[in-house]
Amino acid sequence: MLSLLKRDLSLATRAGGGFGLAVAFFLILCALVPFGVGPATTALRPIAPGILWVGALLACLLSLDRIFALDHEDGSLDLLATAPIPLEGVVAVKALAHWITTGLPLVAAAPLFGVLLHLPGSAMPWLVASLLIGTPALSMLGAFGAAITVGLRRGGLLLSLLVLPLYIPTLIFGTEIIRRGAERGDPATPILFLAGITAGVVALVPFAAAAALRVNLR
Amino acid sequence: MRLLAVDHLSVARGGTRAVEGVSFALDAGEALILRGPNGIGKTTLLRTVAGLQLPVAGRISMADDAVAYAAHADGLKAALTVTENLRFWAEIFGGGQIGAALAAMDLVSLADRPAAALSAGQKRRLGLARLLVTRRPLWVLDEPTVSLDDVSVGRFAAAVRAHLGAGGAALMATHIDLGLAEARVLDLTPYRAVEGGVADPASFNEAFA
Numbered sequence: 364m365l366s367l368l369k370r371d372l373s374l375a376t377r378a379g380g381g382f383g384l385a386v387a388f389f390l391i392l393c394a395l396v397p398f399g400v401g402p403a404t405t406a407l408r409p410i411a412p413g414i415l416w417v418g419a420l421l422a423c424l425l426s427l428d429r430i431f432a433l434d435h436e437d438g439s440l441d442l443l444a445t446a447p448i449p450l451e452g453v454v455a456v457k458a459l460a461h462w463i464t465t466g467l468p469l470v471a472a473a474p475l476f477g478v479l480l481h482l483p484g485s486a487m488p489w490l491v492a493s494l495l496i497g498t499p500a501l502s503m504l505g506a507f508g509a510a511i512t513v514g515l516r517r518g519g520l521l522l523s524l525l526v527l528p529l530y531i532p533t534l535i536f537g538t539e540i541i542r543r544g545a546e547r548g549d550p551a552t553p554i555l556f557l558a559g560i561t562a563g564v565v566a567l568v569p570f571a572a573a574a575a576l577r578v579n580l581r
Numbered sequence: 582m583r584l585l586a587v588d589h590l591s592v593a594r595g596g597t598r599a600v601e602g603v604s605f606a607l608d609a610g611e612a613l614i615l616r617g618p619n620g621i622g623k624t625t626l627l628r629t630v631a632g633l634q635l636p637v638a639g640r641i642s643m644a645d646d647a648v649a650y651a652a653h654a655d656g657l658k659a660a661l662t663v664t665e666n667l668r669f670w671a672e673i674f675g676g677g678q679i680g681a682a683l684a685a686m687d688l689v690s691l692a693d694r695p696a697a698a699l700s701a702g703q704k705r706r707l708g709l710a711r712l713l714v715t716r717r718p719l720w721v722l723d724e725p726t727v728s729l730d731d732v733s734v735g736r737f738a739a740a741v742r743a744h745l746g747a748g749g750a751a752l753m754a755t756h757i758d759l760g761l762a763e764a765r766v767l768d769l770t771p772y773r774a775v776e777g778g779v780a781d782p783a784s785f786n787e788a789f790a
Contacts, residue, residue, distance in 0.1 A: 370658070370661070370669045439656040441631075445631050
């Protein structure tokens with residue numbers, strides 16, 4: 364399983380792997396919003412948590428269809444399905460690789476983009492914490508959507524339609540953490556909810572995604 | 582030692598039955614070549630034996646994790662080199678010798694070349710070298726010689742023979758003569774499903790497959 368993780372990471376960082384695409388998209392979005400709504404702090408500060416989380420969510424969505432589609436095209440998925448490692452493990456590892464190449468760079472870059480949106484300094488640690496806790500759920504749910512749509516031609520749109528509704532709870536609690544952090548409130552409750560969602564998703568989704576893959580490989 | 586026993590197997594593709602009532606067995610050191618016209622269901626049968634599909638009827642008995650499957654797609658990543666591709670599959674399958682597999686398929690001189698720069702025949706050879714590093718006893722091969730030249734076909738036949746000699750077995754669908762005199766041939770034509778017959782969904786999930 365470690366070798367699968369290593370392979371996916373090295374594929375993502377080589378030419379045409381799409382590493383950095385999510386961060387670039389995130390940067391463009393956060394740079395465009397001040398042009399759209401005006402650069403005033405009073406206009407930007409209230410919407411900053413929402414913009415940051417919606418941006419992270421859409422950036423994550425960009426590379427979701429690559430999780431299984433590329434392996435399906437070149438036959439690797441068939442071979443992985445007959446390999447000694449369980450398909451649930453394959454799903455978990457590929458979602459982890461997606462998170463490392465997409466979610467983790469977003470977490471690292473988020474404070475910089477927070478400055479662009481006039482997010483107060485007191486909210487920065489909460490921004491990083493909420494993304495760190497929430498983005499693994501985005502990758503895992505995305506792997507589920509990718510498993511359902513693998514093998515479909517132009518499954519990208521269907522994938523977005525399937526996955527975005529599932530992202531809503533993560534989005535709500537993620538932004539609530541930052542909002543409470545910015546107002547110096549107590550973010551403990553939304554953090555616990557967000558962590559609970561992520562834990563549940565990470566525990567259950569590999570089984571659902573592996574079942575979907577088995578049906579799609581037939 | 583019996584590696585594979587197939588008993589009255591029926592398979593379906595997309596809800597249409599392909600072949601029905603096929604029975605055969607493979608012992609260690611045996612090779613079986615499936616023949617039949619295009620579309621009769623050779624690929625479907627091989628995928629079913631490999632465990633990628635459920636049989637509609639019949640039984641397949643074999644040990645767990647016995648199959649090394651190779652089909653039309655070789656499972657290669659264009660951005661990785663020949664050695665990296667092969668090492669990945671060796672690690673996933675718990676490891677045969679990469680060097681020996683490269684030598685057997687005459688890929689040593691190409692070892693550091695990215696898979697994107699290989700010709701179709703060279704890719705195929707790399708896909709077949711993967712079989713050697715899986716260390717699985719039962720090879721299930723779907724048209725293994727596509728885009729191979731005569732010399733490579735001979736090399737592949739030698740690799741299959743060595744595999745059989747080491748106590749393995751091979752189940753192949755192929756249209757060309759491999760020069761494997763010891764291989765048995767099974768013609769699937771008599772097992773063709775009745776024209777227009779629609780398979781009952783084997784399960785709820787099969788209805789959506």
